[in-house]
Amino acid sequence: MxxxxxxxxxxxxxxxxxxxxxxxxxxxxxxxxxxxxxxxxxxxxxxxxxxxxxxxxxxxxxxxxxLPADPNAQSAMERARKGYSESAAAFDKKEYDDAETKVRATLKELQNAPAAMRGCSPLCESLALYAALLHLRGDVEEAKLVLIDLIAVSPTFELNPKRFSRDFIALRVQVATGRTSQLRGSATVKSRPAGARVYVDGELAGYTPVTIPALTVGKHLLRVERPGFRQYGQLMEVTPDDVEVSTELVPTxxxxxxxxxxxxxxxxxxxxxxxxxxxxxxxxxxxxxxxxxxxxxxxxxxxxxxxxxxxxxxxxxxxxxxxxxxxxxxxxxxxxxxxxxxxxxxxxxxxxxxxxxxxxPLDNRGGTxxxxxxxxxxxxxxxEKTKKPGDDPLDGVSGTEDW
CATH class of the missing domain: 3.40.50.10070 (TolB, N-terminal domain)
Known part of the structure; x- marks a missing residue:
C-alpha cells in the first residue's frame, strides 16, 4: 500500500x-x-x-x-556627462576660462542628447554652471537668459550654495520672479506614425498629435517614443508664439x-x-x-x-x-x-x-x-469585498443596484 x-x-x-x-x-x-x-x-x-x-x-x-534608444543621443550623453564633470572640476579650482570652454562644449553635446535623457541632469547642472560663469565675468543679461532656460526645464532645481555665490543665487530668484519667467507658450507635437507618447521635461504630456498649453518660455526637454520605433528627442525652445515640432519616427x-x-x-x-x-x-x-x-x-x-x-x-x-x-x-x-x-x-x-x-451603456437596458x-x-x-457584521450597510454600494 x-x-x-x-x-x-x-x-x-x-x-x-x-x-x-x-x-x-x-x-x-x-x-x-x-x-x-x-x-x-x-x-x-x-x-x-x-x-x-x-x-x-x-x-x-x-x-x-x-523602445530602441537613439545611439547618437546615447553617445552625446556620455560625452556630455564627462564634459560636465571636467567643467565643474575646473570651476571649483577657479579656472574659469577652462571651465567656460568645457561647459560650452558640454551644452553643444546636450543639444543632441534629449532622446537619451530621463531627467534634466546633466543639462540643468551645465546651464547653472554656464550662467554662473557669465555672471562672474559681468555678463548679467546673458546669465539671466541662461537662467530662464534652467527655470523652464526644472523650476525646482536648487543651486548649491557651496559652489555658487550668494549674489548668483539671488540673481536666480530675481529671474524666477521676473516678468519673462511668467510668460507662457504652447507647443504642438506631431509624429508619423501618430499615437506616440510625448514627454516634456520627463512628464507624460499625451499622445501625438498633441498640443501642450501654458509652457514656461525657454528650453524644454522633449522626448517622443512609440513601441517598435527609435526614440526621438530634442531641446524644444518655447516662445510666447505657438511652436510646432514634427518628426518621422524610424521603425526597427x-x-x-x-x-x-x-x-x-x-x-x-x-x-x-x-x-x-x-x-x-x-x-x-x-x-x-x-x-x-x-x-x-x-x-x-x-x-x-x-x-x-x-x-x-x-x-x-x-x-x-x-x-x-x-x-x-x-x-x-x-x-x-x-x-x-x-x-x-x-x-x-x-x-x-x-x-x-x-x-x-443605456442601449436596451436600465444602464446601471x-x-x-x-x-x-x-x-x-x-x-472582492466581503462584509463583516457591523459594517456600514452602504459601504461599497453604488446606489444603483436595484434600479
Whole structure:
C-alpha cells in the first residue's frame, strides 16, 4: 500500500501544480491616419484589463517591440556627462576660462542628447554652471537668459550654495520672479506614425498629435517614443508664439516584419473569420498564446473598433465585439475598454452570459446593471469585498443596484 501511495505522489504533485500563465497582449491596427493617434492608448487600457486575470502574463507593446534608444543621443550623453564633470572640476579650482570652454562644449553635446535623457541632469547642472560663469565675468543679461532656460526645464532645481555665490543665487530668484519667467507658450507635437507618447521635461504630456498649453518660455526637454520605433528627442525652445515640432519616427526591422503581416490580419479581423490563419501566424512570430486583436477606423465623430479575442496557437476566434467609441472627453474610454475585455474573456473562457451590448451603456437596458458589480479579472467587485457584521450597510454600494 505504501508503495502505491509513493508511486502516486509524483502524479498528484503534477496535478496540483498550477497551469502556466498564458502570454497575452492587445494589438490594434489603425486603418487610417486619424485612427493612429488613439490606438496605442487603447492598447494600454486593454492590457491593464487583461492584467487583472490571474491566468495571463501580459506582454505590453514596448516589451514585444521594444523602445530602441537613439545611439547618437546615447553617445552625446556620455560625452556630455564627462564634459560636465571636467567643467565643474575646473570651476571649483577657479579656472574659469577652462571651465567656460568645457561647459560650452558640454551644452553643444546636450543639444543632441534629449532622446537619451530621463531627467534634466546633466543639462540643468551645465546651464547653472554656464550662467554662473557669465555672471562672474559681468555678463548679467546673458546669465539671466541662461537662467530662464534652467527655470523652464526644472523650476525646482536648487543651486548649491557651496559652489555658487550668494549674489548668483539671488540673481536666480530675481529671474524666477521676473516678468519673462511668467510668460507662457504652447507647443504642438506631431509624429508619423501618430499615437506616440510625448514627454516634456520627463512628464507624460499625451499622445501625438498633441498640443501642450501654458509652457514656461525657454528650453524644454522633449522626448517622443512609440513601441517598435527609435526614440526621438530634442531641446524644444518655447516662445510666447505657438511652436510646432514634427518628426518621422524610424521603425526597427522587427516592427517592419510585424507590419508586413497586418494587411492579412486586418482583413481576417474585419470579416470576422472564425479560423484566422494570419492571426495565428502573427501570434507565432510574437510568441503569444492569447490576444485581443482589433482594427480601429475613424467613423464620423467617433471611432469604430472591431475587436476579436483569439487563441493564437490555432487562430480560433473565441469572441468578438464591434462598437463605435465616442472619444475620451470625460475619461470614459478606459472604463469602456475594460468592460469589453472583461466581457470577452469571461464569456470566452467559460463564464458569464453572451449578451453583447453597444458602446452606449443605456442601449436596451436600465444602464446601471453592470456599474456596481462589474467583472474585473473574472471577479466581481462584490466578490472582492466581503462584509463583516457591523459594517456600514452602504459601504461599497453604488446606489444603483436595484434600479
Amino acid at each position: 505504501r508503495a502505491l501511495v509513493l508511486a502516486l505522489l509524483p502524479s498528484l504533485a503534477l496535478a496540483a501544480s498550477p497551469a502556466p500563465a498564458r502570454r497575452a497582449t492587445s494589438l490594434l491596427i489603425p486603418m487610417d491616419p486619424a485612427a493612429e493617434s488613439g490606438s496605442v492608448k487603447m492598447e494600454g487600457y486593454m492590457n491593464e484589463a487583461l492584467g487583472n486575470f490571474a491566468g495571463f502574463t501580459v506582454r505590453k507593446s514596448e516589451e514585444i517591440f521594444g 526591422a522587427a516592427y517592419k516584419a510585424y507590419d508586413a503581416q497586418l494587411d492579412r490580419v486586418a482583413s481576417e479581423v474585419s470579416r470576422g473569420i472564425s479560423q484566422a490563419n494570419g492571426v495565428a501566424g502573427l501570434g507565432k512570430s510574437l510568441g503569444l498564446e492569447r490576444a485581443m486583436v482589433g482594427t480601429v477606423r475613424s467613423h464620423g465623430e467617433g471611432t469604430e473598433l472591431i475587436l476579436g479575442y483569439y487563441d493564437l496557437r490555432s487562430g480560433r476566434k473565441m469572441g468578438g465585439r464591434r462598437v463605435v467609441l465616442q472619444g475620451d472627453e470625460f475619461g470614459q474610454l478606459k472604463s469602456e475598454m475594460e468592460r469589453m475585455v472583461n466581457q470577452l474573456v469571461n464569456t470566452s473562457e467559460g463564464g458569464g452570459d453572451k449578451v453583447v451590448r453597444s458602446s452606449d 446593471e453592470d456599474w456596481g458589480a462589474e467583472d474585473r479579472g473574472g471577479r466581481t467587485r462584490k466578490q
